[in-house]
Amino acid sequence: MIEVKNLTKCYGSKKAVSDISFKAEDGQILGFLGPNGAGKSTTMNILTGYLSSTQGQAFINDVDILENPIEAKKMIGYLPEQPPLYFDMTVDEYLDFVYGLKGCRLPKKSHLNEICEIVKITDVRKRLIKNLSKGYKQRVGFAQALVGNPKVLVLDEPTVGLDPKQIIEIRTLIKRLGKNHTVILSSHILPEVQAVCDRIVVINKGRIVADDNAETLAKNLSADHKLVIHAEGGEGEIKKLLESVPQVQRVFVNRKVEENVSEYYLEAKEGCDVRRDVFRKLASRNYPILMMRSNELTLEEVFLKLTTGDVYGGAEKIEAKFDRLSKEGNI
Amino acid sequence: MLAVLKREFAGYFKAPIGYVFIAASFLFSGIFFWSFSLSVGSADISSVFLGMFYVYMIFVPLLTMRLLADDARQKTDQLLLTSPISLFGLVFGKFLSAYLVFLLGDLIMLIYGVVMSFFAEVNWAMILGNFAALALIGAVFVSVGLFISSLTESQMIAAIGSFGANLLLVLINTIASVIPIEGISDVILSLSIFDRYYEFTTGIFSLGNLLFFLSVTVIFLFLTVRVLEKRRWA
Numbered sequence: 001m002i003e004v005k006n007l008t009k010c011y012g013s014k015k016a017v018s019d020i021s022f023k024a025e026d027g028q029i030l031g032f033l034g035p036n037g038a039g040k041s042t043t044m045n046i047l048t049g050y051l052s053s054t055q056g057q058a059f060i061n062d063v064d065i066l067e068n069p070i071e072a073k074k075m076i077g078y079l080p081e082q083p084p085l086y087f088d089m090t091v092d093e094y095l096d097f098v099y100g101l102k103g104c105r106l107p108k109k110s111h112l113n114e115i116c117e118i119v120k121i122t123d124v125r126k127r128l129i130k131n132l133s134k135g136y137k138q139r140v141g142f143a144q145a146l147v148g149n150p151k152v153l154v155l156d157e158p159t160v161g162l163d164p165k166q167i168i169e170i171r172t173l174i175k176r177l178g179k180n181h182t183v184i185l186s187s188h189i190l191p192e193v194q195a196v197c198d199r200i201v202v203i204n205k206g207r208i209v210a211d212d213n214a215e216t217l218a219k220n221l222s223a224d225h226k227l228v229i230h231a232e233g234g235e236g237e238i239k240k241l242l243e244s245v246p247q248v249q250r251v252f253v254n255r256k257v258e259e260n261v262s263e264y265y266l267e268a269k270e271g272c273d274v275r276r277d278v279f280r281k282l283a284s285r286n287y288p289i290l291m292m293r294s295n296e297l298t299l300e301e302v303f304l305k306l307t308t309g310d311v312y313g314g315a316e317k318i319e320a321k322f323d324r325l326s327k328e329g330n331i
Numbered sequence: 332m333l334a335v336l337k338r339e340f341a342g343y344f345k346a347p348i349g350y351v352f353i354a355a356s357f358l359f360s361g362i363f364f365w366s367f368s369l370s371v372g373s374a375d376i377s378s379v380f381l382g383m384f385y386v387y388m389i390f391v392p393l394l395t396m397r398l399l400a401d402d403a404r405q406k407t408d409q410l411l412l413t414s415p416i417s418l419f420g421l422v423f424g425k426f427l428s429a430y431l432v433f434l435l436g437d438l439i440m441l442i443y444g445v446v447m448s449f450f451a452e453v454n455w456a457m458i459l460g461n462f463a464a465l466a467l468i469g470a471v472f473v474s475v476g477l478f479i480s481s482l483t484e485s486q487m488i489a490a491i492g493s494f495g496a497n498l499l500l501v502l503i504n505t506i507a508s509v510i511p512i513e514g515i516s517d518v519i520l521s522l523s524i525f526d527r528y529y530e531f532t533t534g535i536f537s538l539g540n541l542l543f544f545l546s547v548t549v550i551f552l553f554l555t556v557r558v559l560e561k562r563r564w565a
Contacts, residue, residue: 084405088346089338
């Protein structure tokens with residue numbers, strides 16, 4: 001269990017983290033979502049005892065990291081943003097060193113073998129770390145966090161720099177580890193956090209702007225009623241057709257994509273999924289839809305939405321365009 | 332602590348620096364031994380030890396420069412400082428690793444004593460006293476170097492800084508001599524590392540001098556711990 005109470009961290013006069021509190025129960029994967037410089041790494045560094053807080057407390061399984069650092073650190077496996085690797089060592093030597101450093105008591109050979117199997121680095125164990133690729137370095141860093149089988153895992157952007165296949169592997173791994181560990185992972189990628197975490201804490205400029213379970217948050221943030229469509233055919237006719245779909249409120253042509261193909265933005269009433277109707281309507285007149293997607297929120301939009309409460313805050317440009325067009329009488 | 336010691340010690344022999352240090356120590360002590368003892372037929376090798384003082388003043392910073400500076404630069408300090416070990420354990424492990432390499436270089440001095448014993452009657456008490464003195468001054472240089480290394484992320488600055496600090500320690504005599512006020516110059520002179528070292532090389536053993544060297548070492552280790560501690564609060 002990880003508990004953070006009223007944590008504040010100042011660097012000089014700058015507040016990096018200001019009065020944040022959250023809690024991750026046993027066996028929960030908590031996602032820490034925020035843009036660069038939001039205070040994610042600072043919070044994680046405080047949690048793991050690398051930095052100390054200016055105010056507030058952090059508990060690892062009810063042990064205060066500041067009061068009793070050694071006991072608390074025994075229960076944490078930490079993968080910092082930049083994996084803390086010694087480039088002049090081989091993977092085996094490094095893991096052996098970490099094993100000693102953590103004062104681990106598990107049977108060494110089988111424990112390290114198991115970890116290498118889990119993160120799939122068995123075939124590079126004899127190689128120097130400096131010669132490994134970024135993906136492998138990241139995995140060795142991951143392996144380091146797993147040494148000693150700590151109950152709490154703190155992972156700072158664990159999938160950065162990996163290729164898509166590795167990202168999927170690492171996510172699967174985190175999910176598996178989440179069954180019997182408490183995991184905190186940070187990321188600035190919304191879908192990643194949605195895919196892996198049970199609970200999401202969104203942080204911006206050192207403050208928590210949302211703390212909810214993944215499904216609720218995703219539901220609140222989804223924007224299925226806003227569509228981006230590429231369709232082939234006459235702009236005016238398609239626009240009229242789209243406007244005639246039930247529940248659709250506004251439509252505008254955003255730009256020409258290619259010869260005879262335009263991009264349309266469509267906004268329906270909130271909560272209405274009009275994708276099927278749009279398809280049928282255009283199909284009935286033989287206008288091919290080349291692309292249709294819901295206008296997903298980017299992370300910036302999520303923040304705007306969460307911080308300003310605006311239903312669709314992030315798409316200010318589009319909103320502005322809607323307004324301008326309606327003023328000009330074009331919609 | 333053992334894990335840190337083992338890693339750092341092995342690290343010295345993965346890079347050339349460990350070999351360079353030991354080679355330099357063998358080379359210079361060999362030159363001194365030949366020119367001060369063998370070539371002039373003298374069984375007194377205290378001049379060799381005296382010469383080595385200056386050699387180590389220059390070369391020990393090369394040994395200590397990366398100890399903590401490199402960890403800060405490569406971010407491996409995040410691993411060390413979030414591991415369940417005490418700061419003193421960490422600092423002492425780093426200290427011992429460099430000190431052991433230093434001793435490996437220093438040990439050659441005892442072999443010169445053995446070489447000498449084939450040609451002349453050797454005063455072992457004096458040689459051991461000299462050896463102990465060099466070992467003590469080594470501990471001081473290593474702990475000063477470690478301290479400076481904790482202050483920066485750059486190995487180069489750490490090396491130059493430690494060399495400067497060592498130089499300052501040695502220059503205490505000169506500083507004391509230019510201060511006209513007798514009380515103050517006496518106090519400064521009593522901190523002189525070189526005088527105490529010189530006493531050792533002449534074969535005079537004093538508990539006070541021994542404690543002085545050990546205290547200076549411990550003080551700089553303690554300061555290093557404080558620097559790491561302070562970094563958390565920065």
